Amino acid sequence: MADLSNTKKTPLYDLHKELGGSLVDFAGYALPVRYEAGIMAEHAQCRDSAALFDVSHMGQAILQGPDHETTAKALEALAPSAFVELGHGKMRYSLLLAEDGGILDDFIVTRPADPALDGELMIVVNGACKDADYAHFEAKLPKTIQLRKLEDRALIAIQGPKAVDALVRHCPEANDMSFMTSIRAKVGAYDCYLSRCGYTGEDGFELSVVNEEAEALARLLLEEPEIAPSGLGARDSLRLESGLCLYGHDLSLETDPAEADLGFAIQKRRRADGGFPGSERILSGLSNGTKRKRVGLRLEGKAPAREGAIIEDLDGNEIGIITSGGFAPTVQAPIAMGYIDAEQASEGTAVKLLVRKRALDASVATMPFVPQRYVRKP
Amino acid sequence: MSKLFTEDHEWISMDGDVATVGITDFAQSQLGDVVFVELPEVGAELEKGGDAAVVESVKAASEVYAPIDGEVLEVNDALEDDPSKVNSEAESGAWFMKLKVSDASQLDEMMDADAYKAFVADQE
Numbered sequence: 001m002a003d004l005s006n007t008k009k010t011p012l013y014d015l016h017k018e019l020g021g022s023l024v025d026f027a028g029y030a031l032p033v034r035y036e037a038g039i040m041a042e043h044a045q046c047r048d049s050a051a052l053f054d055v056s057h058m059g060q061a062i063l064q065g066p067d068h069e070t071t072a073k074a075l076e077a078l079a080p081s082a083f084v085e086l087g088h089g090k091m092r093y094s095l096l097l098a099e100d101g102g103i104l105d106d107f108i109v110t111r112p113a114d115p116a117l118d119g120e121l122m123i124v125v126n127g128a129c130k131d132a133d134y135a136h137f138e139a140k141l142p143k144t145i146q147l148r149k150l151e152d153r154a155l156i157a158i159q160g161p162k163a164v165d166a167l168v169r170h171c172p173e174a175n176d177m178s179f180m181t182s183i184r185a186k187v188g189a190y191d192c193y194l195s196r197c198g199y200t201g202e203d204g205f206e207l208s209v210v211n212e213e214a215e216a217l218a219r220l221l222l223e224e225p226e227i228a229p230s231g232l233g234a235r236d237s238l239r240l241e242s243g244l245c246l247y248g249h250d251l252s253l254e255t256d257p258a259e260a261d262l263g264f265a266i267q268k269r270r271r272a273d274g275g276f277p278g279s280e281r282i283l284s285g286l287s288n289g290t291k292r293k294r295v296g297l298r299l300e301g302k303a304p305a306r307e308g309a310i311i312e313d314l315d316g317n318e319i320g321i322i323t324s325g326g327f328a329p330t331v332q333a334p335i336a337m338g339y340i341d342a343e344q345a346s347e348g349t350a351v352k353l354l355v356r357k358r359a360l361d362a363s364v365a366t367m368p369f370v371p372q373r374y375v376r377k378p
Numbered sequence: 379m380s381k382l383f384t385e386d387h388e389w390i391s392m393d394g395d396v397a398t399v400g401i402t403d404f405a406q407s408q409l410g411d412v413v414f415v416e417l418p419e420v421g422a423e424l425e426k427g428g429d430a431a432v433v434e435s436v437k438a439a440s441e442v443y444a445p446i447d448g449e450v451l452e453v454n455d456a457l458e459d460d461p462s463k464v465n466s467e468a469e470s471g472a473w474f475m476k477l478k479v480s481d482a483s484q485l486d487e488m489m490d491a492d493a494y495k496a497f498v499a500d501q502e
Binding site for chain 2: 033034038039040043233236237302303304306326327329334356
């Protein structure tokens, strides 16, 4: 059994125990790696219907400035995305960058839907990075911008093609939302920041709710026939199949957004004007290419290759390393992602992955491995 | 002879000087869905406590150690085609390997079913 004596509990801790969750220490929190159904079933639950995940370990905070432009510009000095032109209720994936362009964290930025809240940008950062991120924000942001941690809020994700069917019974407004938008709404009796977003490749929602109401809200959602609880294990296999990066594994201080193939997070104006940490290196990488590149890999056999496995070319030269890998329940085969010499990064390139004493056959594959099914409304 | 158990959650069943080895039902329940089993080569000489096999679940790879010294006589190829057998029949059809035991005195350190049950209860 995992030693959980030094872990924090999320507001859903008792519910996880009641539901038979196998709790582990994740980012300092006791969270379920799986429930009794097991990772395969919990993964399928999300792809086929809808899964509920406790992501309360993630850091929710508000950057508060005098007006939208001031706050957005201050954030643009730390991250490469365009926030000034972000519309009300719109969300954007971005990267918190170190001076040299290495990645401190990946995070989501939301401009509140309510114009009265202009000047606020809500951020959601990784649980394992949140203390360092907050320190970074406090050190780097001008005095006109305050960081307000929302430690009184839990975060519940419901993910899967039927999440919307279940949610609209308690929140009719959810039906009209487009992916990567956010509103404030009542879900049943509970006041939520409701976002149509997620990290599984499926349509879905994240519900930010005060800690005291989190368990009741989770129970309300779990009563819906479409929804069942899923743990961190399924969350990991879902995001890997969808080609999404996990910070600390696929992204780190040693990787920059160009190598990581995250150019989509750097909008046109930012590419033209720069002005973010490491912009010279990153913009050069985007236009001229990088030495190495993040790619997907499909394995031929049944044996998975995990993080840390060396990638070799067919002549036995080391050309890269796996940063995430495992068995993909929807693909029904082992898959991986990693960094590889850019010259050998084209789709279909045959490589070997060194696992224990064996060299497994694999080839570079396009990601996502499973089509993303986000719902975008006109 | 009935089964013996190790602290590494393997079971062993003796027939003459041949030991059939697998992992326990408790072990498979801890691992979760098994997706791949890497078995030793027939003819390999295993040493007690040394690497014998690897069980891959969706989440992680776990080593299986040899519970006893011996030469690998046979491995269970059925696990290559259907690794999920380890979940469904850990202590019967999903045996891993048969070993020709060279030092039967090593069996003396193992637990019987009751002792193993108590050992597992302690871990939970």
